[in-house]
Amino acid sequence: MEFRLLGPLEVRANNLPLPVGGPRQRAVLSALLLHVDQVVSVEYLIDQVWNGKPPATARTQIAICIATFRKMLRNAGSGVDTVVTTGPGYMFRGGRHLIDTIEFARRLREAEDLERGEAMAQAAGVYSDALALWRGPALDDIPTHFAEIEAMRLEEQRLLAAERHAELRLLLGQHREVLGDLLAMLNANPLRDQLRRNLMLAQYLLGRRAEALKTFREGNELSIKELGLELGEDLQQLHKAILSDDVTFTTDRRSAAGPTTPQPPRQPSQPPVPTADLPLAPAQLPSTIPGFTGRSDALRAMDRALLSGSKNDAAHVGFVVGSPGIGKTALAIDWSHRVAAHFPDGQLFVNLNEDGDQLRPADVLPRFLSALHVPPEQMPHSVRELAALYRSILNDRRVLVVLDDATNISQVEPMVPGNGLSCVLVTVHAGCSDLSGSHSALRLRLGPLESTESVALLRSVVGADRVDAHPDAARRVAELCCHMPLALHAVGARLVNNPHLPLHELARRLDSALHRLSELDYGMYSVRASLDLAVKELDSVVVLAYHRLAALGRGVFGTAAAARHLGVDMLTAESFLERLTDAHMLEVVGWDENGMRCRWNELCRLHAEEGASTNLDALPQVRAAWGFSSLPTAL
Template identity: 45%
Template structure:
């Protein structure tokens, strides 16, 4: 008799829950949960074993990680089979695994579908049905998304989903106001504004609900409270839409109305403000900020929107600088501040990645989903048309190719673009800002802000030594500050003692949110495999600087090919030119701390190779062993 199979249901909008039909699947351990969540997020696409290893272990996997992934998948398959789901929930497809689309459903996909349908119905003027769909979508939430997962990828996705949840909530409030539910909304909106005091669309809805309920004074007080908050915390006045609602209420003007079909977007939809929060410990960079001011000044005729490219080694704070400048200049961009972390689309082909970002930008700019084209060229053309004459800022973070960037650039007009990446990707029309370490004074200030000023002031000599060990690199200084902040009984000298051994320096800077090793690992994941392989192999060089012939020997390449490989790493700011020797030949070296990281990565390669040989021997024997995961035989060769 054929075994009965059931549909798997994955619920991630809250604590993770998995069921097959009426039966709950009891997941065992954090690795199983993280791996399964990563497959669910892929929505039927193949996730490579390398990506699973990277994300499940937060960029710092053990040498046995690939084997553990294989074992974990086998265990999950047994769990699903025992629950009645059959053997084909997790499918092996080189170079990794995927969830069979026909065999599972998730609340993530259901939330996305219902919100999309709700927005479309709203654009058609069907407020009642749109509100019903959005209420159904929001009812799927049982708490913060991925509430019981601590993996970095889950935290990033949880932030994105929280933003989508808030956008759906704001749209629902707009629709219910349109349906005349202002009296019943006052209490609900008051709570929402209290929890999200800087969301101007929610505040505008509350003001309208109060005003329409005969509470004009309370509506005006709500505006004053919001204005005081934005001025105190952000140093800016409220947005134009919120001020317009205030002015109408203040002058007791009648409500502007129009037939529902004439309102393709929500009437109070604010200009998008997508920049991540500014860093609370951002320090210095005055010269660089002035350079950006000049680079993004008014362009000459016909040159297109000004673009500033921030490039430099990983850990220098390129993203933090771009975001800080955007917040500092927020008033200059009433048309909105768009932001995309292109690292999140690194697994997609460049044009597909650009299309995904473009559609998100168009929705944020108020284009009804039904009017967004499917083709990338049509999307890009509509994007340029919507931005024409609109003074907006576009921040494109962690770019890796011009093909990925090109569709996201606006045409001529008052927009401004900031791009961050490891190398220069634009043509000569872009202004380039090459970022390095902080000045000594800036580095000490950043350390004091991260760790607390008292210990830094008490030991100026130890502080100078610590700053030197961190190479004045922002990511290292923040990691050191976080370590000290978490150890109030330590002095600066205690941490310095733990960092003087070069072999353990990265370990000392690898705790908490700001891990130097994890930062460098993330940068490598964006590179082509052969480039990261060259970087790792050069980690065996022990001299402070080396020439191309040494590089050729280590990389096992012809001299000309080795020179090309070294120059590629220079372009990516993973190597730098250390001058010329007496014969005029170029010499190369790793930027600060990257040499330690490359040596650390190189040390892992022999263990990985030995483990692969062990797996191959076991797999060739008898006894029903677990085979290595797909693609394992295509890994990097042993050094």
């Protein structure tokens, strides 16, 4: 069967179209097809199909849509295992079906491989085949927010492929044949510099010098009118080369033209002479974290707060906070990949706590400016000048900046753009208090996953068959991991590397409070190490309070109980609790006449309990540093 999204949604069996149903059915099927071989939760489908405003019958309507698909597929001879119920939702199994979005991506990779092998004619043919899959604007008949975002991403891929296809055709001497296509594409996308460059080259190579100069002049006037800027340096150089009839056209990854030393004639069988690449938009996002699931409310909040910027807005900055191992980085990376098409001028990423060393703006800004193609010799020396140049470059661009694991606001402020075209997403180091300050367009505090989401994460890491065979044990493992993604990844890795370890045996081991943190320390995943790093950021006296408060146990406790246990007055106890909740080591569950009421995440409590025997020799120095004249020995 064929499933087509590159245009209006279409399903075909044996080359005959099948009825898909109304807007709701089409939206649900599109969401599944955009996540082939991945679990799509019912909550996500409800949220996306009704754009965040579902009716009370939404779950029933989703189930009816799925039943309708299955009937349609069964009648077409597809079998019963194409759309399967799994974990918290459903999964569309791609199998032998042709899905045009996947086929389009496959052909682009094939074309790029052919280019690297210098088979330019074959590469051009594969690009042509890839572009022929398009029947109109992607997802054109799906009126949902998720379809709009995905359509933007796919359209950007189509335009990049069309630009590269045109460049190869120019290289192959098809100047006349490509001219009409370039005119049509530029007319539809008049602010794309690469299309304008290719059209100017085609016109010049056909002997239409005056038309090439006119194309530049019209583009420059439009750029000034729409953006307040003249065309970029590459087009300026090509314009000068055309004026002086001194154009050499060679190509590597992108076409290059300008005043250069004339190249000697080459035989047609010779590969093109390589030249420097033209600037590409930075794409620094790491790969999406395996097993990411859930967080539909958080993703929707991020869309609302961070995707609506304009040049007249203040900079949009989102802060993601939460306890160690709760999945802040995974959420930031997953959302960033989902919305990358909204930021066509690039995505910048840095871990501000790289290898345990806190990076300063003086370390990060040169990296970002280099990614934005500022030559080393033009790099300023002071942070103030670096930040000014960075903001100037981003002034008319839509760039997403992801700052992972920030520990203080001074790390963030120099990377905030001067207006709302670009946006900054910051994950806050778990041992630090909120950094949002006056910048915040969004402050998002992550909590544990839902139980079904935790099991879905385990299924994605360990395998559906193994988890589904023992659902009660899987739920118990997720519960003992406190539904923390880092802990779930640790047990998932342990299970993958120990294929004969039963889930119920792992649950038995985790049930031992004495050994639980050790069981959640496996390979690159370590709950203990993550909590150690968070505690390291706290003041010494707060660390002592952290360890002692573990003795209050699993239940809810208040300021009065903390004061009695620590042997301090109420204000001092509340100060300790505030610092621990700011650092996301404790959770505030309410207030009463005696002050805050808190409870532990059980993994944090076990970690605090492990350190309860901390050496108390430093207490006099701690007392003096905090100005407490009589810090009780209970601490």
